[in-house]
Amino acid sequence: MTVIAVVSAGLSQPSSTRLLADRLAEAAGRHLAAENTEIRVVELRGLAVDIANNLVTGFPSPALKEALETVERADGLIAVTPIFTASYSGLFKSFFDVLDNTALQGTPVLIAATGGTARHSLALEHALRPMFTYLRAVVVPTAVYAASEDWGAASGDGLASRVDRAAGELAALLSHAAPKRPAEETLIPFEQQLAALRPFTTG
Amino acid sequence: MQFGIFTVGDVTTDPTNGTTPTEAERIKAMVTIALKAEEVGLDVFAMGEHHNPPFVPSSPTTMLGYIAARTDKLILSTSTTLITTNDPVKIAEDYAMLQHLADGRVDLMMGRGNTGPVYPWFGQDIRNGIPLAIENYALLHRLWREDVVDWEGNFRTPLQGFTSTPRPLDGVPPFVWHGSIRSPEIAEQAAYYGDGFFANNIFWPKEHFARLIELYRTRFAYYGHGTPDQAIVGLGGQAFMRKNSQDAVREFRPYFDKAPVYGNGPSLEDFTEQTPLTVGSPQEVIDKTLTFRDSFGDYQRQLFLMDHAGLPLKTVLEQLDLLGEEVVPVLRKEFAARRKQGVAEAPTHAALVQKRDAALVAG
Numbered sequence: 358m359t360v361i362a363v364v365s366a367g368l369s370q371p372s373s374t375r376l377l378a379d380r381l382a383e384a385a386g387r388h389l390a391a392e393n394t395e396i397r398v399v400e401l402r403g404l405a406v407d408i409a410n411n412l413v414t415g416f417p418s419p420a421l422k423e424a425l426e427t428v429e430r431a432d433g434l435i436a437v438t439p440i441f442t443a444s445y446s447g448l449f450k451s452f453f454d455v456l457d458n459t460a461l462q463g464t465p466v467l468i469a470a471t472g473g474t475a476r477h478s479l480a481l482e483h484a485l486r487p488m489f490t491y492l493r494a495v496v497v498p499t500a501v502y503a504a505s506e507d508w509g510a511a512s513g514d515g516l517a518s519r520v521d522r523a524a525g526e527l528a529a530l531l532s533h534a535a536p537k538r539p540a541e542e543t544l545i546p547f548e549q550q551l552a553a554l555r556p557f558t559t560g
Numbered sequence: 561m562q563f564g565i566f567t568v569g570d571v572t573t574d575p576t577n578g579t580t581p582t583e584a585e586r587i588k589a590m591v592t593i594a595l596k597a598e599e600v601g602l603d604v605f606a607m608g609e610h611h612n613p614p615f616v617p618s619s620p621t622t623m624l625g626y627i628a629a630r631t632d633k634l635i636l637s638t639s640t641t642l643i644t645t646n647d648p649v650k651i652a653e654d655y656a657m658l659q660h661l662a663d664g665r666v667d668l669m670m671g672r673g674n675t676g677p678v679y680p681w682f683g684q685d686i687r688n689g690i691p692l693a694i695e696n697y698a699l700l701h702r703l704w705r706e707d708v709v710d711w712e713g714n715f716r717t718p719l720q721g722f723t724s725t726p727r728p729l730d731g732v733p734p735f736v737w738h739g740s741i742r743s744p745e746i747a748e749q750a751a752y753y754g755d756g757f758f759a760n761n762i763f764w765p766k767e768h769f770a771r772l773i774e775l776y777r778t779r780f781a782y783y784g785h786g787t788p789d790q791a792i793v794g795l796g797g798q799a800f801m802r803k804n805s806q807d808a809v810r811e812f813r814p815y816f817d818k819a820p821v822y823g824n825g826p827s828l829e830d831f832t833e834q835t836p837l838t839v840g841s842p843q844e845v846i847d848k849t850l851t852f853r854d855s856f857g858d859y860q861r862q863l864f865l866m867d868h869a870g871l872p873l874k875t876v877l878e879q880l881d882l883l884g885e886e887v888v889p890v891l892r893k894e895f896a897a898r899r900k901q902g903v904a905e906a907p908t909h910a911a912l913v914q915k916r917d918a919a920l921v922a923g
């Protein structure tokens with residue numbers, strides 16, 4: 358079974374960010390039709406206070422912990438944020454700030470964003486893509502930006518085809534990826550820890 | 561099992577009246593708190609080491625030496641001694657000296673320190689935190705056990721023919737705990753040496769520490785120091801008590817809400833549910849503390865943080881009265897009744913001397 362986590366940082370209800378996230382998830386599911394796919398949605402709005410508390414205390418509440426584990430254990434991730442002040446929203450970034458920095462290592466990620474105007478579409482390339490690259494995720498080539506006008510555009514090279522292309526890229530990565538195993542705590546035996554110090558000594 | 565208190569040594573404004581103790585007042589308050597700990601029958605007083613404001617305790621052995629002179633039974637410890645940025649030679653000397661002055665009532669808890677700039681201030685690099693902890697402790701361990709040491713490493717000047725003085729009291733080094741809140745490497749280090757492992761669980765949920773302690777116990781046995789049950793575990797805790805639970809909550813809430821570490825974060829109710837903090841009656845503190853055994857197994861040392869968040873000295877002393885009179889006697893009895901057979905006793909100098917002598921006789 359392939360599990361895709363969907364993180365949506367939309368704030369209004371209903372939210373166009375969530376709408377875009379759902380369209381991407383549905384398209385990814387369609388591309389992976391041959392496989393058993395499960396979509397698990399994490400709405401950050403309901404976790405906003407827990408995320409702030411985690412920043413303050415250093416540990417997640419039970420509800421946030423569950424959301425972080427959903428993302429960590431998923432085979433793939435669809436991450437969608439509204440663009441605020443020329444970048445990802447603070448809530449979106451804060452969620453990934455409290456996620457363990459090895460949680461997405463090697464995980465295929467589809468990045469997407471919404472905004473009032475298409476002028477901020479490159480925020481996906483200069484803010485989201487480097488952030489996920491830092492986390493050593495594998496970000497698909499097509500990033501999907503939906504401005505208000507896109508929701509009323511004619512088909513062709515419009516939003517629907519970008520959604521489809523990006524979802525196809527994510528599906529392709531997922532169908533070739535080895536199933537993700539839960540991260541194991543690696544134990545370095547003490548002799549090895551001591552030995553690691555020795556090459557630097559002259560004696 | 562040993563019960564005691566540990567202090568960070570922070571100078572914090574009392575949020576209820578805006579007053580801030582001077583450094584002198586805070587330092588003297590820490591001494592008063594330590595003396596009170598002995599008076600109410602606690603076993604251990606441990607203090608932090610810090611090198612930046614608003615913390616006062618940069619020189620633990622000076623303070624502990626002074627407390628040693630004014631107490632008879634209290635074990636003096638640290639929480640923690642910075643094994644990364646202190647010279648291990650100076651730790652060996654300072655704490656051996658303290659051990660003599662205190663007639664063996666001394667042990668230490670090693671920690672790495674989590675204040676980034678302290679590393680460069682002391683000529684080190686925080687990225688070397690773990691290697692520093694490993695190499696420095698390996699040297700400290702030898703300095704207390706070998707009369708003459710030749711040594712070369714990555715982080716300090718080599719030593720040729722060096723003898724650390726004074727030699728440990730009765731030829732037995734102070735017991736060492738290794739403190740960690742997240743690194744399995746440190747649990748492994750404690751297990752390797754057969755030292756104690758202290759999990760300062762006060763700010764984190766228990767699942768995380770259950771894994772670390774389990775790792776320590778398993779590896780303690782792997783290295784041949786005894787069964788997993790015989791590993792030596794210490795835990796943190798924090799409490800605020802009044803006879804009536806509601807009074808405790810009402811009085812502590814303004815301190816909690818503004819506390820430097822978790823203030824302006826989760827509610828008191830969420831935090832007490834998710835961490836060892838108990839705000840309530842002495843019975844509630846007893847009940848919560850007994851659950852630690854369910855999560856982590858039988859353990860040897862329980863330290864409570866009692867003097868934080870700007871609480872006035874008078875209040876802290878009242879807390880220690882409650883801890884010593886109503887909580888700890890019950891905990892001693894209840895833990896003893898639940899204890900599995902074969903569990904290690906809490907470490908003392910006398911016990912370590914006895915163990916050494918028995919080993920010598922066995923040859």
